[in-house]
Amino acid sequence: MYQYDQHDQKLVDQRSQEFRQQVSRRLSGLISEDEFKPLRLMNGLYLQLHAYMLRVAIPYGVLSSAQMRKLAYIADRYDRGYGHFTTRQNIQFNWPALVDTPDILDELASIQMHAIQTSGNCIRNITTDPFAGVAADEEVDPRPLAELLRQWSTLHPEFRYLPRKFKFAITGSANDRAAIKVHDIGLRLKSGADGKVLVDIWLGGGQGRTPKIAQLFRENVSITELLPYLEATMRVYNRYGRRDNKYKARIKILLAEVGLAELQAEVEEVFSKIDKSRFEPVEAELSRLDSRFIKPLYHEIPEDENPEPDEPANLAVSLTGTSDLNAPVAHEYNRWLERNVKQHKQHGYAIVVVSLKRIEGIPGDASADEMREFASIADDYSHSELRVTHRQNVVLPHVKQTDLASVWQRLSDANLATSNIDLPSDIIACPGMDYCALATARSIPVAQEIAAHIRAKEKVTSVGDLSVNISGCINACAHHHVANIGILGLDRGGVENYQITLGGRSDENARIGERMGRGLLASEIAPAVDRIIDVYLDKRQLTETFSDTYQRIGKAAFKDSIYGDDHAIQTA
Amino acid sequence: MQYRLLSSGGEVRLVDDEWVNAAITIALQTELETGDNYALEKLVSSEQVLLIEFQSVADGRGFSSAAELRENDGYKGLLYACGRLNPDQLTLAFQCGFDGMVVDEQGWVSYGEAAWQQALKPVVDSGYAQTRWNAIDSIWMLRGAAVR
Amino acid sequence: MTMKNNRENDDKRMGIIIANDLRSGLTVFLTVAGEWTEQLSEAMVVVDEIGASDALSIAAKDEADNIVTGAYLTDSSESGEPIVLREALRVCGPSVDYQPGRSYSKCHPGLPSRSAACQVELAYSVSGEA
Numbered sequence: 001m002y003q004y005d006q007h008d009q010k011l012v013d014q015r016s017q018e019f020r021q022q023v024s025r026r027l028s029g030l031i032s033e034d035e036f037k038p039l040r041l042m043n044g045l046y047l048q049l050h051a052y053m054l055r056v057a058i059p060y061g062v063l064s065s066a067q068m069r070k071l072a073y074i075a076d077r078y079d080r081g082y083g084h085f086t087t088r089q090n091i092q093f094n095w096p097a098l099v100d101t102p103d104i105l106d107e108l109a110s111i112q113m114h115a116i117q118t119s120g121n122c123i124r125n126i127t128t129d130p131f132a133g134v135a136a137d138e139e140v141d142p143r144p145l146a147e148l149l150r151q152w153s154t155l156h157p158e159f160r161y162l163p164r165k166f167k168f169a170i171t172g173s174a175n176d177r178a179a180i181k182v183h184d185i186g187l188r189l190k191s192g193a194d195g196k197v198l199v200d201i202w203l204g205g206g207q208g209r210t211p212k213i214a215q216l217f218r219e220n221v222s223i224t225e226l227l228p229y230l231e232a233t234m235r236v237y238n239r240y241g242r243r244d245n246k247y248k249a250r251i252k253i254l255l256a257e258v259g260l261a262e263l264q265a266e267v268e269e270v271f272s273k274i275d276k277s278r279f280e281p282v283e284a285e286l287s288r289l290d291s292r293f294i295k296p297l298y299h300e301i302p303e304d305e306n307p308e309p310d311e312p313a314n315l316a317v318s319l320t321g322t323s324d325l326n327a328p329v330a331h332e333y334n335r336w337l338e339r340n341v342k343q344h345k346q347h348g349y350a351i352v353v354v355s356l357k358r359i360e361g362i363p364g365d366a367s368a369d370e371m372r373e374f375a376s377i378a379d380d381y382s383h384s385e386l387r388v389t390h391r392q393n394v395v396l397p398h399v400k401q402t403d404l405a406s407v408w409q410r411l412s413d414a415n416l417a418t419s420n421i422d423l424p425s426d427i428i429a430c431p432g433m434d435y436c437a438l439a440t441a442r443s444i445p446v447a448q449e450i451a452a453h454i455r456a457k458e459k460v461t462s463v464g465d466l467s468v469n470i471s472g473c474i475n476a477c478a479h480h481h482v483a484n485i486g487i488l489g490l491d492r493g494g495v496e497n498y499q500i501t502l503g504g505r506s507d508e509n510a511r512i513g514e515r516m517g518r519g520l521l522a523s524e525i526a527p528a529v530d531r532i533i534d535v536y537l538d539k540r541q542l543t544e545t546f547s548d549t550y551q552r553i554g555k556a557a558f559k560d561s562i563y564g565d566d567h568a569i570q571t572a
Numbered sequence: 573m574q575y576r577l578l579s580s581g582g583e584v585r586l587v588d589d590e591w592v593n594a595a596i597t598i599a600l601q602t603e604l605e606t607g608d609n610y611a612l613e614k615l616v617s618s619e620q621v622l623l624i625e626f627q628s629v630a631d632g633r634g635f636s637s638a639a640e641l642r643e644n645d646g647y648k649g650l651l652y653a654c655g656r657l658n659p660d661q662l663t664l665a666f667q668c669g670f671d672g673m674v675v676d677e678q679g680w681v682s683y684g685e686a687a688w689q690q691a692l693k694p695v696v697d698s699g700y701a702q703t704r705w706n707a708i709d710s711i712w713m714l715r716g717a718a719v720r
Numbered sequence: 721m722t723m724k725n726n727r728e729n730d731d732k733r734m735g736i737i738i739a740n741d742l743r744s745g746l747t748v749f750l751t752v753a754g755e756w757t758e759q760l761s762e763a764m765v766v767v768d769e770i771g772a773s774d775a776l777s778i779a780a781k782d783e784a785d786n787i788v789t790g791a792y793l794t795d796s797s798e799s800g801e802p803i804v805l806r807e808a809l810r811v812c813g814p815s816v817d818y819q820p821g822r823s824y825s826k827c828h829p830g831l832p833s834r835s836a837a838c839q840v841e842l843a844y845s846v847s848g849e850a
């Protein structure tokens with residue numbers, strides 16, 4: 001966990017005082033809504049379908065238990081007892097009153113949090129691997145650099161009025177869990193030959209109306225050159241990114257229109273003349289940041305000891321008095337170990353992913369009670385630390401193997417032990433028309449119906465990792481373009497209509513999914529998803545993933561399964 | 573027409589059309605291929621005043637153009653913003669290398685003198701991680717100094 | 721001030737004025753008394769162009785006076801239920817329980833398509849039926 005120093009604290013304190021004045025000017029009528037709107041947006045306050053919505057940044061997805069408790073407190077005291085974790089590692093409160101928002105920002109500042117740059121045409125909250133610093137496959141811990149970039153981009157005077165919003169994602173692992181190739185800029189950290197960190201810059205990825213996979217823009221950038229290089233890139237984008245059409249304003253369009261070589265040449269030229277001393281002392285700062293990430297004091301377990309999680313049979317004994325492996329608890333616990341527990345880099349430890357995708361729940365939502373339970377479990381078993389993932393789940397990053405059974409029991413008692421991580425029912429869904437003012441259709445009820453429909457199948461078959469994402473409009477907040485099964489809600493003549501794309505993926509081999517055909521009614525979606533999964537189960541070879549199978553056999557079989565017999569007529 | 577010339581020292585001076593016309597207004601280009609018509613060789617040595625126009629409060633190109641002119645092109649002369657900036661943005665303009673701003677009557681009246689005067693006050697807080705032409709130490713410099 | 725009017729061009733249509741309360745942000749409706757209410761049942765239903773323009777000018781004044789924000793006229797039934805899905809959801813609240821068994825829906829304790837209170841055809845039924 002990064003700990004603020006006086007400078008960081010001063011910034012959030014000042015910002016919240018400033019917003020208090022702005023709100024009071026608005027309430028007393030000194031400024032109009034037109035003047036106030038950009039000010040509230042700069043502090044993450046939107047006006048949505050039913051009420052204001054406050055989007056709070058969770059920088060690179062890391063939270064302390066104290067912060068999680070405060071979020072619970074805010075949800076209870078100022079909202080309606082729950083919050084929504086988003087695909088950008090933020091949390092959204094759905095019902096805050098304008099008059100309360102200055103107090104909420106004060107509460108946030110008191111625990112080193114804020115809502116700065118969670119909206120507007122600026123550099124947004126920087127996201128990263130939810131397993132940063134703990135993943136067994138990690139090369140470089142991306143958190144210190146993510147914090148460095150947070151500081152660099154916060155209130156950057158040059159980049160507050162960009163052509164459009166700008167999103168960074170960082171990974172330090174070859175297995176990309178941060179979807180860096182569908183961000184405006186994705187950074188892949190590697191460890192170089194002499195132990196120094198090198199960075200590959202991927203540029204121009206994105207979703208929305210024109211989905212694009214990022215291109216490799218510059219390889220092996222050193223840490224000292226990284227900030228000036230990013231600044232040069234942002235400067236070129238700020239000057240030449242399109243401002244005449246907001247759908248063409250992202251950097252992916254500039255890249256497509258100008259071409260990779262020319263954009264690289266322009267950035268190189270600007271970079272060559274940038275005064276690098278402005279960024280000093282960046283290496284010292286980075287090592288300071290590194291030291292301010294207080295590392296958990298792991299319990300050292302000798303290599304020759306191999307503590308295993310409690311056996312399901314033992315658990316069954318302690319819970320039911322019998323050692324029946326078929327006892328439901330043993331079975332549930334076993335499934336949970338299989339799906340929700342990931343490999344830790346520290347010997348004897350594990351990463352636990354807590355699913356916020358209860359079948360009947362709202363993807364990404366957590367109640368205040370649940371948030372408090374996360375905090376309490378983190379205090380007891382995870383060095384008081386939590387993460388939120390871009391797949392809208394919560395992570396307990398440092399759990400001892402030998403504590404797994406106890407953690408499972410705590411979660412299970414709180415109805416938080418859904419064992420479906422990365423399964424089809426672990427659906428990413430945006431708020432859609434139930435909350436979002438921009439939506440063209442609802443996402444949540446459709447997600448719930450799909451989950452209910454496929455849950456049984458995913459338990460009895462070995463369907464394995466398969467992503468289903470659903471967005472309520474073309475803005476694609478749920479990343480449906482890069483889901484194995486993507487669903488986009490549209491409005492056709494006043495009726496919700498859903499388009500399916502297949503074969504997308506957001507990892508290191510990112511791909512945009514292919515659109516199938518005419519849209520479906522809401523009631524047709526869950527059965528269609530079910531049939532698509534059947535095709536995959538039927539055709540896959542050995543350990544093929546969904547996208548492997550899709551690449552190999554192509555669109556036709558899947559399309560047939562969606563439209564059945566009338567497919568021929570539809571495409572004729 | 574009368575304009576107010578606001579400078580980073582806090583000075584407010586009245587200027588007229590003649591003054592504005594004598595300055596060179598840089599036309600910002602939207603296409604990378606064409607680039608901005610800086611005519612740099614002439615400008616860098618020039619005694620003249622340069623203006624960069626902001627076409628709307630959402631159009632932040634001028635911030636980067638100023639930064640580029642100062643940092644990449646080494647322009648040392650006077651540089652003012654003009655057009656549709658608001659008082660909050662004036663602070664950013666100083667940080668990006670502007671000496672100040674030319675405000676027309678409409679802008680002066682609609683935001684009010686008090687807001688502009690406030691914006692001209694020396695910025696007391698830091699530019700956070702940024703250090704720029706307003707010579708404020710970045711938090712990184714402050715931390716470095718504290719360690720030494 | 722120009723006001724948004726999302727009705728189609730048909731002066732036979734009825735409508736209600738929707739806005740957000742500036743302080744709370746909650747959805748409110750203009751009443752016959754020229755006040756704002758959170759209760760749809762108290763909303764004034766405008767039936768003709770004159771009524772609509774009068775109502776919109778009250779709304780514009782209340783926006784200028786910083787009481788509400790983002791006011792507009794939307795199509796409704798005779799008794800004031802919005803016609804368009806988005807507006808129906810706006811009026812009714814989210815169509816999903818925020819927690820199992822707990823809902824903020826105002827006019828349908830269950831789900832919108834099953835509700836008689838909210839006379840809107842939402843063209844969709846949720847969970848468990850398919």
Ligand code: SF4
Binds near residue numbers: 431436439474476477
């Ligand atoms: S995808 Fe559309 S509906 Fe969903 S949250 Fe984003 S803007 Fe709203």
